[in-house]
Amino acid sequence: xxxxPVLSCPTVPLSNGLQIPMFxxxxxxxxxxxxDAIVYALTECGVRHIDTAKHYGCEERLGKAIRESGLxxxxxxxxxxxWPEDYGYKAAKKACLDSCSRMGVECFDLYLMHWPESLKxxxxxxxxxxxxxRALEELYKEGVCRAIxxxxxxxxxLEQLKEDCSQMPHINQVEYxxxxxxxxxxxxxxxxxxxxxxxxPLAKGQVLSDPTVLRIAEKHxxxxxxxxxxxxxxxxxxxxxxxxxRKRIQENCQVFGFQLxxxxxxxxxxxxxxxxxxxAIRESGVxxxxxxxxxxxWPxxxxxxxxxxxxxxxxxxMKVEYLDLYxxxxxxxxxxxxxxxxxxxxxxRALEELYEEGLCRSIxxxxxxxxxLEQLKQDCTVVPHVNQVEYxxxxxxxELIEYCRREGIxxxxxxPLAKGQxxxxxxxxxxxxxxxxxxxxxxxxxxxxNGAITIPKSTKRERVVENCQVFGFQLxxEDMVAINKxxxxxxxxxDPTDVE
Ligand SMILES: NC(=O)c1ccc[n+]([C@@H]2O[C@H](COP(=O)([O-])OP(=O)(O)OC[C@H]3O[C@@H](n4cnc5c(N)ncnc54)[C@H](OP(=O)(O)O)[C@@H]3O)[C@@H](O)[C@H]2O)c1
Numbered sequence: 173x174x175x176x177p178v179l180s181c182p183t184v185p186l187s188n189g190l191q192i193p194m195f196x197x198x199x200x201x202x203x204x205x206x207x208d209a210i211v212y213a214l215t216e217c218g219v220r221h222i223d224t225a226k227h228y229g230c231e232e233r234l235g236k237a238i239r240e241s242g243l244x245x246x247x248x249x250x251x252x253x254x255w256p257e258d259y260g261y262k263a264a265k266k267a268c269l270d271s272c273s274r275m276g277v278e279c280f281d282l283y284l285m286h287w288p289e290s291l292k293x294x295x296x297x298x299x300x301x302x303x304x305x306r307a308l309e310e311l312y313k314e315g316v317c318r319a320i321x322x323x324x325x326x327x328x329x330l331e332q333l334k335e336d337c338s339q340m341p342h343i344n345q346v347e348y349x350x351x352x353x354x355x356x357x358x359x360x361x362x363x364x365x366x367x368x369x370x371x372x373p374l375a376k377g378q379v380l381s382d383p384t385v386l387r388i389a390e391k392h393x394x395x396x397x398x399x400x401x402x403x404x405x406x407x408x409x410x411x412x413x414x415x416x417x418r419k420r421i422q423e424n425c426q427v428f429g430f431q432l433x434x435x436x437x438x439x440x441x442x443x444x445x446x447x448x449x450x451x452a453i454r455e456s457g458v459x460x461x462x463x464x465x466x467x468x469x470w471p472x473x474x475x476x477x478x479x480x481x482x483x484x485x486x487x488x489x490m491k492v493e494y495l496d497l498y499x500x501x502x503x504x505x506x507x508x509x510x511x512x513x514x515x516x517x518x519x520x521r522a523l524e525e526l527y528e529e530g531l532c533r534s535i536x537x538x539x540x541x542x543x544x545l546e547q548l549k550q551d552c553t554v555v556p557h558v559n560q561v562e563y564x565x566x567x568x569x570x571e572l573i574e575y576c577r578r579e580g581i582x583x584x585x586x587x588p589l590a591k592g593q594x595x596x597x598x599x600x601x602x603x604x605x606x607x608x609x610x611x612x613x614x615x616x617x618x619x620x621x622n623g624a625i626t627i628p629k630s631t632k633r634e635r636v637v638e639n640c641q642v643f644g645f646q647l648x649x650e651d652m653v654a655i656n657k658x659x660x661x662x663x664x665x666x667d668p669t670d671v672e
Pocket of ligand 1: 173197198199200201202203224286323324326345346370372373375376377380395397408412413414415416417420421423424500
């Protein structure tokens with residue numbers, strides 16, 4: 173049999189002397205799993221590093237693909253991860269051995285704690301992390317894991333682990349791409365001898381249409397994906413793009429025959445634009461406790477387990493331990509075969525538990541009409557704390573607002589500027605002139621003065637400032653009435669009225 177090719181890929185030494193290949197293949201569940209793609213990557217592209225996790229749900233299939241490749245186990249770097257539901261000393265050890273047996277291997281080259289929060293009621297996250305880490309330290313000593321590490325750990329998590337345990341992680345695997353460059357954390361890892369590994373190097377595809385990336389790709393006659401992967405590797409980061417397509421896997425591997433120039437590296441470095449809310453919040457220096465953070469669960473994640481997993485992922489991406497408000501985004505579940513009502517109730521039960529565990533300080537719904545709220549009342553125990561609904565001068569769901577008031581549900585209004593449509597309305601304009609304010613300020617003031625929590629959006633500094641300045645004045649009764657009269661039932665967003 174002809175020898176399988178080996179990708180000529182540099183390695184990085186871990187603090188224990190092991191060498192991890194800088195390029196690996198991701199296998200997360202987003203976009204599915206392909207047996208053929210894994211076998212192809214191993215046998216045709218020479219990939220020798222695979223990144224997986226129990227949470228991705230493909231361990232058995234991956235084990236089969238590795239055996240089918242004919243590669244010796246010792247020729248392959250295999251990373252796996254421990255999911256928080258298995259945190260704790262005994263559970264962690266068992267989970268690791270179970271993962272080994274599902275994959276049909278005796279050891280992992282690297283085993284990571286997937287996520288810093290333990291989600292175990294009654295114990296602090298720090299305590300559970302330390303206990304779990306002690307299990308990993310033992311698995312390391314026993315040779316079941318040749319190296320151990322963490323994932324999504326921030327500096328304070330690593331600092332705590334340093335105080336609580338004896339062995340520092342060999343690796344920290346964290347999101348890393350041109351839009352997300354946690355430079356402070358990378359520097360900390362470097363100082364502590366922890367190898368930095370970056371996941372989602374293509375920002376799940378989002379970075380591939382960025383004009384700077386496109387320009388550099390054209391200049392080097394490479395694809396945008398190759399530029400991003402090359403940039404990450406050239407920054408010394410272990411990089412694990414995922415694809416289930418042969419052609420793309422081949423493409424993603426071909427990142428070693430060229431070099432990005434200093435100017436290219438700098439241009440890509442500048443793409444870190446704080447688009448990540450987590451980074452913006454961290455940079456602002458505002459303490460977490462001074463901030464109210466709302467996030468929403470998208471219907472494709474409805475269901476008990478999926479809702480909880482999606483919540484954890486959102487917290488991970490936002491780098492927070494809890495949310496102040498978490499909502500069901502939309503009343504339709506968008507999942508065939510199950511009724512909306514059933515899935516809403518099941519997802520709501522997950523939110524109720526997150527609330528009871530203190531991981532959501534409050535829970536709510538969005539775009540729910542009276543009939544959705546009535547059903548939820550019959551099916552569940554906790555009444556939503558908030559209902560977030562489209563609300564602006566052209567769309568005033570007064571019956572719903574009154575229902576929410578009676579039921580003790582706080583009303584929150586979105587699209588207060590009607591996506592800009594309200595700003596050119598003559599009535600709004602007149603009122604704005606009368607008060608020497610802008611039309612946007614009048615719309616926001618009207619909403620706030622009607623008692624609605626109001627959340628205008630802008631990406632422009634001066635508009636953000638303008639939109640905040642709505643508390644130094646009061647609209648007179650006649651102006652409130654004039655704006656109330658603009659109601660015409662116009663939706664600028666979705667209309668959930670007919671959702672069952
Ligand atoms: N530790 C953690 O918490 C964590 C979190 C996220 C990810 N990870 C790991 O990191 C791996 C990579 O991250 P990721 O999967 O989130 O995102 P990613 O690698 O940045 O992007 C994957 C997406 O890009 C597409 N893609 C791949 N190559 C492409 C190309 N050459 N041109 C155009 N599109 C391309 C893929 O679609 P196709 O498959 O259809 O080609 C897929 O939708 C994961 O699979 C997982 O192993 C770890």
